[in-house]
Amino acid sequence: MTPIIALLTDYGLEGPYVGALKGAILSINPQATIVDLTHLVAPGDVLHGAFLLASASAPFPVGTLYVAVVDPGVGTSRRPIALQTERGIFVGPDNGLFSHVLGGARRGRAMRKGTAPRLHPLQQGQRAVHLQEPRFWRQPVSRTFHGRDIFAPVAAHLSLGVPLDALGSGTDEVLAFSLPRAVVAKGGGIRGEVISADRFGNLITCIREEDLPTGAVRVEIAGNSIAGLSRSYAEGGGLLAIIGGGGLLEVALMNGSAAEALGAGVGTEVRVAWGRRGQRAGDH
Amino acid sequence: MTPIIALLTDYGLEGPYVGALKGAILSINPQATIVDLTHLVAPGDVLHGAFLLASASAPFPVGTLYVAVVDPGVGTSRRPIALQTERGIFVGPDNGLFSHVLGGARRGRAMRKGTAPRLHPLQQGQRAVHLQEPRFWRQPVSRTFHGRDIFAPVAAHLSLGVPLDALGSGTDEVLAFSLPRAVVAKGGGIRGEVISADRFGNLITCIREEDLPTGAVRVEIAGNSIAGLSRSYAEGGGLLAIIGGGGLLEVALMNGSAAEALGAGVGTEVRVAWGRRGQRAGDH
Amino acid sequence: MTPIIALLTDYGLEGPYVGALKGAILSINPQATIVDLTHLVAPGDVLHGAFLLASASAPFPVGTLYVAVVDPGVGTSRRPIALQTERGIFVGPDNGLFSHVLGGARRGRAMRKGTAPRLHPLQQGQRAVHLQEPRFWRQPVSRTFHGRDIFAPVAAHLSLGVPLDALGSGTDEVLAFSLPRAVVAKGGGIRGEVISADRFGNLITCIREEDLPTGAVRVEIAGNSIAGLSRSYAEGGGLLAIIGGGGLLEVALMNGSAAEALGAGVGTEVRVAWGRRGQRAGDH
Numbered sequence: 001m002t003p004i005i006a007l008l009t010d011y012g013l014e015g016p017y018v019g020a021l022k023g024a025i026l027s028i029n030p031q032a033t034i035v036d037l038t039h040l041v042a043p044g045d046v047l048h049g050a051f052l053l054a055s056a057s058a059p060f061p062v063g064t065l066y067v068a069v070v071d072p073g074v075g076t077s078r079r080p081i082a083l084q085t086e087r088g089i090f091v092g093p094d095n096g097l098f099s100h101v102l103g104g105a106r107r108g109r110a111m112r113k114g115t116a117p118r119l120h121p122l123q124q125g126q127r128a129v130h131l132q133e134p135r136f137w138r139q140p141v142s143r144t145f146h147g148r149d150i151f152a153p154v155a156a157h158l159s160l161g162v163p164l165d166a167l168g169s170g171t172d173e174v175l176a177f178s179l180p181r182a183v184v185a186k187g188g189g190i191r192g193e194v195i196s197a198d199r200f201g202n203l204i205t206c207i208r209e210e211d212l213p214t215g216a217v218r219v220e221i222a223g224n225s226i227a228g229l230s231r232s233y234a235e236g237g238g239l240l241a242i243i244g245g246g247g248l249l250e251v252a253l254m255n256g257s258a259a260e261a262l263g264a265g266v267g268t269e270v271r272v273a274w275g276r277r278g279q280r281a282g283d284h
Numbered sequence: 285m286t287p288i289i290a291l292l293t294d295y296g297l298e299g300p301y302v303g304a305l306k307g308a309i310l311s312i313n314p315q316a317t318i319v320d321l322t323h324l325v326a327p328g329d330v331l332h333g334a335f336l337l338a339s340a341s342a343p344f345p346v347g348t349l350y351v352a353v354v355d356p357g358v359g360t361s362r363r364p365i366a367l368q369t370e371r372g373i374f375v376g377p378d379n380g381l382f383s384h385v386l387g388g389a390r391r392g393r394a395m396r397k398g399t400a401p402r403l404h405p406l407q408q409g410q411r412a413v414h415l416q417e418p419r420f421w422r423q424p425v426s427r428t429f430h431g432r433d434i435f436a437p438v439a440a441h442l443s444l445g446v447p448l449d450a451l452g453s454g455t456d457e458v459l460a461f462s463l464p465r466a467v468v469a470k471g472g473g474i475r476g477e478v479i480s481a482d483r484f485g486n487l488i489t490c491i492r493e494e495d496l497p498t499g500a501v502r503v504e505i506a507g508n509s510i511a512g513l514s515r516s517y518a519e520g521g522g523l524l525a526i527i528g529g530g531g532l533l534e535v536a537l538m539n540g541s542a543a544e545a546l547g548a549g550v551g552t553e554v555r556v557a558w559g560r561r562g563q564r565a566g567d568h
Numbered sequence: 569m570t571p572i573i574a575l576l577t578d579y580g581l582e583g584p585y586v587g588a589l590k591g592a593i594l595s596i597n598p599q600a601t602i603v604d605l606t607h608l609v610a611p612g613d614v615l616h617g618a619f620l621l622a623s624a625s626a627p628f629p630v631g632t633l634y635v636a637v638v639d640p641g642v643g644t645s646r647r648p649i650a651l652q653t654e655r656g657i658f659v660g661p662d663n664g665l666f667s668h669v670l671g672g673a674r675r676g677r678a679m680r681k682g683t684a685p686r687l688h689p690l691q692q693g694q695r696a697v698h699l700q701e702p703r704f705w706r707q708p709v710s711r712t713f714h715g716r717d718i719f720a721p722v723a724a725h726l727s728l729g730v731p732l733d734a735l736g737s738g739t740d741e742v743l744a745f746s747l748p749r750a751v752v753a754k755g756g757g758i759r760g761e762v763i764s765a766d767r768f769g770n771l772i773t774c775i776r777e778e779d780l781p782t783g784a785v786r787v788e789i790a791g792n793s794i795a796g797l798s799r800s801y802a803e804g805g806g807l808l809a810i811i812g813g814g815g816l817l818e819v820a821l822m823n824g825s826a827a828e829a830l831g832a833g834v835g836t837e838v839r840v841a842w843g844r845r846g847q848r849a850g851d852h
Contacts, residue, residue, distance in 0.1 A: 012767030013581070013606060015606065015623075015766045016623035018604075019623075019625070020626065022603050023629075024627040030601075030629055044768075072801065073800070074802075075799055075801065075803075076803065142813040143799055143810060144810060144811075148627060
């Protein structure tokens, strides 16, 4: 059976680019099973694309192939790569887009806007190649559309059984962002930040369930204090905190948008304190 | 051959949720044929989701599996169910989302905003189970993402041949909304309401073709009177009434948006009168 | 193996129409491989739909089937057709939507808004039929949804091996727009116009790479002058001109939207001059 090829881009859905990407795959492997993750990454937002790629790809079967293209540097000297992890093979630009799927990259501090990705050594079980074999590309290669001309064809060839090593020369490091993570806050508790806001206005933070104590907590964001964690979006009433589907702390508003109500978004600071003033909202 | 799995949600397309849903299916049945109906149901709008589910699913082959998730009560005690009808099996929350595909539910009066769904007995040829067998779910089950953790895995198992009865205990009733339908108007004729507005600004009403007399009619909406039914969007000029692709009366504006021009939308009242003042627009 | 069926419409993604279209195909050929090109053509914008269809379909394998529906005249006497070219078979309304894939149609002058398509003789290797055999349609045929009722079923039957000729009577001419193309400008150089603006705000023009001289050029648009062609979106800084993925001259803004910055869009005039004042931006 031919592996699944899953796609994530910032191409948008109103233009011809996503269709062309699929055509480029199907012209090499007409039997390919193509799945869209999302094509609505904000234009050029590599860091958020990296988060979405990890979130959306997590449930896929091991061995899935990914074409991920958020690539403001297309046509420059940034490297095209294919990165193999325990989960599958990721094909795209070496610009930090694979930061979250690398796993070990999760050791940074709060991100500052515009922070550049840095070279990151691969971990055990990971391999990467610098794509350098034009015979696996669509010809001629354009200056602006390497998704169609390089990344999609490479994934299609991988789906047909071409080995990773045939695609270029191995590399031990790829670029990765220093990702935001929970840190100990002055005065106790931890602090982190919002790393994504979803369609519902839920604010997803970098604080993981395992970062929290088992006892009662109090979540502080944008001048609001939320007592305890809720067991669902529909309980607790008003603003609430909950562990979301990715195991990360979320702030949500029942029947509304927390992002809008709080004027909060990516980068907003979140603090978690613990102690007697924190109660689970569900315990009221 | 493995059955088709069709998806309808309010997850939006900019986040990781739709991709994750597909991954959860493909990790169980990598051969599944997955089709998107829509993922742009307005957040939490169960009633409109119910209409879209029925409209989009109607042409699918008998035996299709559906995962439908508009689920503001995720994580509460609302039941996860699988509902088998003559058309296929629908998997999702028991919150009224299957009102339109139940068929017999179509016996209400005009909906009032906020009307709650009520228990509705299944009809002949319909069966439902309360999903209670965690061995067919993705583990661990999150508090917020039952689409990925319960509904998608259950549909994937169904696609592999797991029988409905293995998924939980049978139930004779599911929740359904009392759906808007045409009623006799005071002073003659009928009245109903707009139940959906599409991308073109066409206003789809709850009035069915078979509710109309065979003679000439006059359609009244938002202070406007439309004489007769048109045979196409491009004839009749200006505001027109037409029987749409779902067999429902629509109000449209040639080369424009009726919704915008009339300031009308879901819930707007529509009346149909008949008699000598009504003429088919195409007869002019 | 069953051929790919690729879809392009102006149906939008929030309604039931795209799902229903797919259901209509799958109810005839449950094994069909369906691929979305785009469903976000602006409502009724046949000319732009024609451009997107050609751009998105170009990389697909020969023999692909296309269902293309931007059809403001649905239900009128406009003909439903199936058009075979060297690339595949295109099914949809005969209203100019196939202008770009016809190839030979590219001989017009600058388009004026509202210009109607005209009959265009087919070229060698092209065939077309006027769809007239209701036995290959979904019954009953609605007045408003020929995508679901005629075009999708016809494509599904083609995918099962029904020959083109069985679908209706042959025709030697189809409607095509006179497409914008580069022309010699008064005072030297060439002029053309913007024919599409993409999600990134890049302005794609009708000027082809082969219309340009090999030497240095200067691109003028909306009062701005751009010296030379860039080799990537990320070099040259600010406003830049580049040959895009379709071989057409584009105007882009590094890290921004050229469309917004210039107040430009479809129809904006673009001039290219050559001579000593033109330098490649990358040569600075």
